[in-house]
Amino acid sequence: MSILRSVALFVVAALFEIGGAWLVWQGVREHRGWLWITGGVLALGAYGFAATLQPDAHFGRILAAYGGVFVAGSLVWGAVADGYRPDRWDVTGAVVCLAGMALIMYAPRGN
Template sequence: MTTARSLVLFVLAAVAEIGGAWLVWQGVREQRGLLWITAGLLALGAYGFVAAFQPDPHFGRVLAAYGGVFVAGSLLWGVLFDGFRPDRWDLIGAAICLVGVGVIMYAPRA
């Protein structure tokens, strides 16, 4: 149950952070305006709260592992919302990052 909760929180954190950054990008770079920027800032703030609910008590471990989720999630976001097509190296890199997430967060510890 703890692992499932942790995985759900990683997905929610990725949606909040990547989505928030994308909204700010759209507001500034695509000139969609202040409403998009504000929504992005709110989503980025929500990311901080979601990350704080991870069951592991160590900030550094959670944020280091989340980095791998961010890499893979960013590529997926680009596919879904920007028409990005990752090449095999993008996919291999993302897979390596996700393996790192598994090692960092879910390896057995004494």
């Protein structure tokens, strides 16, 4: 159950971070205004809190592993929100990043 909770927290963190960055992008680059930017800043702050809920106690491990989730999640977000179509190299890279995330977070350790 701990792995399922951890994966769910990574998904929540990705929604907050990627969504927050996208809202800021929309507010600034697409001239949607301060309301979008403010929503983005709040979402980015929520991401920071979501990361602290991971069951592992090591900040570096969690943030390093989250990098893989961020890469894959960003491609999914771009496809859904902006119509970006990842090519096979994007998908291959995301799979490699997710495999790295799984190794970092869930490999058996003797300590």
